[in-house]
Amino acid sequence: MSKTPSTLFDKVWDSHVVRKIEDGPDVFFIDRHFIHEVTSPVAFLGLETRGTGVLFPERTFATADHNTPTINQHLPVEDPLSANQLLQLEKNTSKYGISHWGLGNPKNGIVHVVGPENGITLPGMTIVCGDSHTSTHGAFGAIAFGIGTSEVEMVLSSQCIMQPKPKKMIINVNGTLGKGVTPKDVALYIISKLSTSGATGYFVEYAGDVFRNMSMEGRMTVCNLSIEMGARGGMIAPDQTTFDYIDGRELAPKGVDWEKQLAYWKTLKTDDGAVFDQVINFNATDIEPMITYGTNPGMGMGISKHIPKATDLEGGVATYEKSLDYMGFAEDDAMIGKKVDYVFIGSCTNGRIEDFRAFASIVKGRKKAEHVTAWVVPGSHIVEKQIKDEGIFEILTEAGFELRQPGCSACLAMNDDKIPAGKYAVSTSNRNFEGRQGPGSRTLLASPLVAAAAAVTGLVTDPREFL
Numbered sequence: 001m002s003k004t005p006s007t008l009f010d011k012v013w014d015s016h017v018v019r020k021i022e023d024g025p026d027v028f029f030i031d032r033h034f035i036h037e038v039t040s041p042v043a044f045l046g047l048e049t050r051g052t053g054v055l056f057p058e059r060t061f062a063t064a065d066h067n068t069p070t071i072n073q074h075l076p077v078e079d080p081l082s083a084n085q086l087l088q089l090e091k092n093t094s095k096y097g098i099s100h101w102g103l104g105n106p107k108n109g110i111v112h113v114v115g116p117e118n119g120i121t122l123p124g125m126t127i128v129c130g131d132s133h134t135s136t137h138g139a140f141g142a143i144a145f146g147i148g149t150s151e152v153e154m155v156l157s158s159q160c161i162m163q164p165k166p167k168k169m170i171i172n173v174n175g176t177l178g179k180g181v182t183p184k185d186v187a188l189y190i191i192s193k194l195s196t197s198g199a200t201g202y203f204v205e206y207a208g209d210v211f212r213n214m215s216m217e218g219r220m221t222v223c224n225l226s227i228e229m230g231a232r233g234g235m236i237a238p239d240q241t242t243f244d245y246i247d248g249r250e251l252a253p254k255g256v257d258w259e260k261q262l263a264y265w266k267t268l269k270t271d272d273g274a275v276f277d278q279v280i281n282f283n284a285t286d287i288e289p290m291i292t293y294g295t296n297p298g299m300g301m302g303i304s305k306h307i308p309k310a311t312d313l314e315g316g317v318a319t320y321e322k323s324l325d326y327m328g329f330a331e332d333d334a335m336i337g338k339k340v341d342y343v344f345i346g347s348c349t350n351g352r353i354e355d356f357r358a359f360a361s362i363v364k365g366r367k368k369a370e371h372v373t374a375w376v377v378p379g380s381h382i383v384e385k386q387i388k389d390e391g392i393f394e395i396l397t398e399a400g401f402e403l404r405q406p407g408c409s410a411c412l413a414m415n416d417d418k419i420p421a422g423k424y425a426v427s428t429s430n431r432n433f434e435g436r437q438g439p440g441s442r443t444l445l446a447s448p449l450v451a452a453a454a455a456v457t458g459l460v461t462d463p464r465e466f467l
């Protein structure tokens, strides 16, 4: 008798269930655990209070990213709260023997950038972190999701958590993407169609030509944004692109171990006929470069379009108007031509080498608009090095940009990189909530190409004009 076809998600999930609780959540084994300075201190305090240790310190990896300055990282951190969180991370990891890539460490960077680039994130794994954008690691065919601080403590002490199994959604995007349409645009397009709650309760698998033809960097961008449509996480079946990306990375398996794991990874795909709770299909040709005009990532549109009228949308008119009011925009406004004050390229969404290559492809031979303040922030030191090795640094410098040091930076403005009140920032990050990039700041989410076009013109500009 043939086996019942199963989904990629089921294959990975089921192989990690340690115990099933009747009518309750599954007890679930965690292969990899990432921690950062913001959500781990209370978890370690909990361990102290309960007198428990860390069960598998070699399965947890720490990096400092949220609170870190992006200039003068060799100097002591001035903000006392940040300095204390960074110190706690250092003390806690050293006490329990957990590897720690703190400020100045050549492997330091944003948690969701450094995990994959060092070969820690692998197909078929279960990966958690006290951080919502842990969904990024799903790009490798892993089940990866954000957890709360009490769960961080649970994972440290037992390497397990209790999780109810989410429902399954597959999003197929088929066809060929047009000029200037990047993975970020694909993700913003999907969220604009599904809304920020459209995938609540689901774990998403992305499938179809568009994702098969996408680089690992692009797949990470897409999976990163899964959380912004409410999904628990998103994943893409591993393939040759995945294996080539992992091969040779410092902590990736080697030799016989590599061969053994590779054979397993090749089984990680959804079988024909496997059933999903929801199936969604899009056409690649319907997607243009995107930009957001409101205060949640679902309020996005093709850059050449006009801001929708409240009456054309489902949902509350009052909240819609409040959102446009905060942004200083009106219904039916064109986005093209709006003035931009700041440009931020970076974050765990678009802070990888490919993003800087895209940014540089437009900036090359042009100059930064004088009134624009631009923050160019690599996701890690490894990305910073690639920028320098590939000559992107010179392109940026000649165009009047300054390269900063790695960290979350203006993505959530927990350090000094804050957009001033009332100012407009085209940002390659993932959230445009009120005040996200600094009190009163106004965020327009977009791709690195749109960010570059805005940086050189000082206005919202269709990047296709430059390609």
Ligand SMILES: CC(C)[C@H](C(=O)O)[C@@H](O)C(=O)O
Pocket (backbone or CB within 6 Å): 038, 039, 066, 130, 131, 132, 133, 146, 412
């Ligand atoms: C600080 C952290 C808890 C938070 C998250 O979970 O996402 C941050 O990374 C963010 O992007 O808002």
Ligand code: SF4
Pocket (backbone or CB within 6 Å): 065, 066, 110, 111, 112, 131, 133, 347, 348, 349, 407, 408, 411, 412, 429, 430
């Ligand atoms: S870059 Fe932004 S979204 Fe990513 S982990 Fe840091 S704060 Fe969160």
